[in-house]
Amino acid sequence: MGTTGQLSTVPEPKYWHLRTVLLRAIETEFTTGQILPNERELSARFGVARATLRQALDQLELEGRLVRRRGIGTLIAAPRVGVPVNRHEEGWPGTARSQAWRIVDCTTAPATPQLAKTLGVAEGVTVHTVRRVRMVQGQNMATESLHVPAAALPHLPGFRAESDRARSVLRQLERLEVDGESRSVELGVAEAAEAALLERPPGSPVLVMTTQYAAAGRLVAIAVSTYRADTCKLTFGETGLVEVTPVAASSEVRSAS
Amino acid sequence: MGTTGQLSTVPEPKYWHLRTVLLRAIETEFTTGQILPNERELSARFGVARATLRQALDQLELEGRLVRRRGIGTLIAAPRVGVPVNRHEEGWPGTARSQAWRIVDCTTAPATPQLAKTLGVAEGVTVHTVRRVRMVQGQNMATESLHVPAAALPHLPGFRAESDRARSVLRQLERLEVDGESRSVELGVAEAAEAALLERPPGSPVLVMTTQYAAAGRLVAIAVSTYRADTCKLTFGETGLVEVTPVAASSEVRSAS
DNA sequence: GAGTGGTCTAGACCACCGA
DNA sequence: CGGTGGTCTAGACCACTCA
Numbered sequence: 127m128g129t130t131g132q133l134s135t136v137p138e139p140k141y142w143h144l145r146t147v148l149l150r151a152i153e154t155e156f157t158t159g160q161i162l163p164n165e166r167e168l169s170a171r172f173g174v175a176r177a178t179l180r181q182a183l184d185q186l187e188l189e190g191r192l193v194r195r196r197g198i199g200t201l202i203a204a205p206r207v208g209v210p211v212n213r214h215e216e217g218w219p220g221t222a223r224s225q226a227w228r229i230v231d232c233t234t235a236p237a238t239p240q241l242a243k244t245l246g247v248a249e250g251v252t253v254h255t256v257r258r259v260r261m262v263q264g265q266n267m268a269t270e271s272l273h274v275p276a277a278a279l280p281h282l283p284g285f286r287a288e289s290d291r292a293r294s295v296l297r298q299l300e301r302l303e304v305d306g307e308s309r310s311v312e313l314g315v316a317e318a319a320e321a322a323l324l325e326r327p328p329g330s331p332v333l334v335m336t337t338q339y340a341a342a343g344r345l346v347a348i349a350v351s352t353y354r355a356d357t358c359k360l361t362f363g364e365t366g367l368v369e370v371t372p373v374a375a376s377s378e379v380r381s382a383s
Numbered sequence: 384m385g386t387t388g389q390l391s392t393v394p395e396p397k398y399w400h401l402r403t404v405l406l407r408a409i410e411t412e413f414t415t416g417q418i419l420p421n422e423r424e425l426s427a428r429f430g431v432a433r434a435t436l437r438q439a440l441d442q443l444e445l446e447g448r449l450v451r452r453r454g455i456g457t458l459i460a461a462p463r464v465g466v467p468v469n470r471h472e473e474g475w476p477g478t479a480r481s482q483a484w485r486i487v488d489c490t491t492a493p494a495t496p497q498l499a500k501t502l503g504v505a506e507g508v509t510v511h512t513v514r515r516v517r518m519v520q521g522q523n524m525a526t527e528s529l530h531v532p533a534a535a536l537p538h539l540p541g542f543r544a545e546s547d548r549a550r551s552v553l554r555q556l557e558r559l560e561v562d563g564e565s566r567s568v569e570l571g572v573a574e575a576a577e578a579a580l581l582e583r584p585p586g587s588p589v590l591v592m593t594t595q596y597a598a599a600g601r602l603v604a605i606a607v608s609t610y611r612a613d614t615c616k617l618t619f620g621e622t623g624l625v626e627v628t629p630v631a632a633s634s635e636v637r638s639a640s
Numbered sequence: 641g642a643g644t645g646g647t648c649t650a651g652a653c654c655a656c657c658g659a
Numbered sequence: 660c661g662g663t664g665g666t667c668t669a670g671a672c673c674a675c676t677c678a
Contacts, residue, residue, distance in 0.1 A: 142586060188570065188572055188588065190569070206569055309618070310465060310616050310617060310618040310619070311590065311616070311617045312590075312612075312615070312616040313447065313570065313588060313612040313613075314446060315442060315445055328399055329399060329442050331445065331570060333568065355569075355570040356570075358569070359567050359568070360569070361566070361567040362567070362568070362619060363565040363566075
């Protein structure tokens with residue numbers, strides 16, 4: 127019905143058509159880990175400039191279908207890893223498989239205006255910040271900055287070595303009865319610091335998850351987690367249902383009807 | 384010497400430095416909706432090729448800071464809109480402000496192999512697919528394909544007009560006691576069909592949310608939702624906590640210490 | 641050193657928008 | 660119409676990896 131005639135639409139850009147062609151090739155003729163022909167050969171084979179070919183590869187990389195390694199080549203990416211982000215499974219310190227998180231550093235400093243506003247505390251109030259990295263399948267998948275107002279942890283022992291203080295903060299947080307959490311997810315790019323921890327170049331796409339933790343009706347902590355968008359699929363499972371097979375684009379599912 | 388000190392780190396790429404400079408300018412000298420100087424002037428002003436400038440703008444657009452409109456110019460983007468994705472708030476048909484969803488079409492067809500596998504049904508089983516569009520603040524923010532095996536809706540009335548059938552499917556689904564849902568979120572790009580519905584060019588970044596709905600321990604529906612990544616921030620709120628002020632990159636928060 | 645992807649250039653033409 | 664962003668080209672040089 128409402129189908130806008132394909133007739134009136136301008137010819138598809140070359141790079142988009144290329145992407146589609148390459149995607150089909152990836153799905154039918156290549157397997158995970160395999161190396162594509164190099165960019166100069168591909169661009170010659172398709173009769174386009176290298177920049178145009180790269181535009182197509184950029185798209186496929188954003189979709190998580192390709193991984194490009196300097197000095198090596200362009201590889202078929204493995205399917206994205208489903209990463210659970212439930213508090214009681216993996217998202218909260220000390221619970222279950224918490225060894226997946228590695229503490230990077232820990233600072234205790236007055237809240238910046240921005241952070242104070244986000245935490246709902248007065249500017250300059252002391253805030254503990256624990257930064258850690260999440261490893262999944264041997265890879266750094268995410269970095270997280272956990273911000274906790276010192277006032278929320280009344281029984282924190284005195285000064286210690288940085289790593290000990292980090293552990294103390296996490297332990298104290300565990301003891302609080304966290305009774306609510308609110309999350310948001312949006313697209314971002316990795317700045318220099320995160321990029322280094324994630325072993326990716328600056329500007330790499332990431333999924334930024336912001337989690338607010340509440341205890342006794344008050345906000346006690348905020349975590350800003352940065353997940354690699356190329357290899358991660360965040361999973362919010364209440365109960366373990368069937369595992370999700372990638373359905374690809376919904377339009378593809380539909381178009382098969 | 385051969386030492387790998389920070390000294391030897393390669394100079395930052397021009398486009399990345401440009402991005403940082405422009406980001407600072409955006410935050411300090413411009414306000415939402417304002418138009419940046421055009422690309423040719425900016426590239427001249429910074430002494431780089433237009434392609435290099437565009438690479439910087441691409442990054443900022445991916446971060447949701449800029450919107451580019453052909454024939455108009457490059458505008459400062461409004462902050463991302465927090466879009467609730469709770470079943471009981473907005474994510475489920477018929478509940479509360481469901482008028483935010485507009486039905487596009489509805490098909491009833493045998494399941495493709497891929498869809499059958501995802502739904503956990505036999506291939507070729509009849510499946511209803513309702514496609515709809517979610518509007519927020521007057522804009523199309525997401526498209527969704529809701530797949531429901533016909534067997535899960537035993538009391539569906541006979542043949543009807545397409546829009547009536549769509550409504551029947553949604554109504555029937557409401558009556559089921561949905562007792563669990565499992566979600567996943569990953570990065571994707573809009574294919575032609577979604578792109579048109581979202582009023583964006585093909586290849587635009589999107590957040591793909593896949594939701595499995597269970598009733599009586601069985602999987603009764605799967606929804607594949609495609610949210611505009613440029614303007615959306617998905618919010619998974621259990622309880623209405625404080626609204627999340629964008630914390631920006633976690634590293635920025637830290638670096639202020 | 642040979643081969644790879646990453647960056648950058650200078651220029652061209654196109655599709656779209658508003659006056 | 661003139662101005663905007665979108666696409667595409669042909670070429671150059673660099674940083675990285677591996678043999």
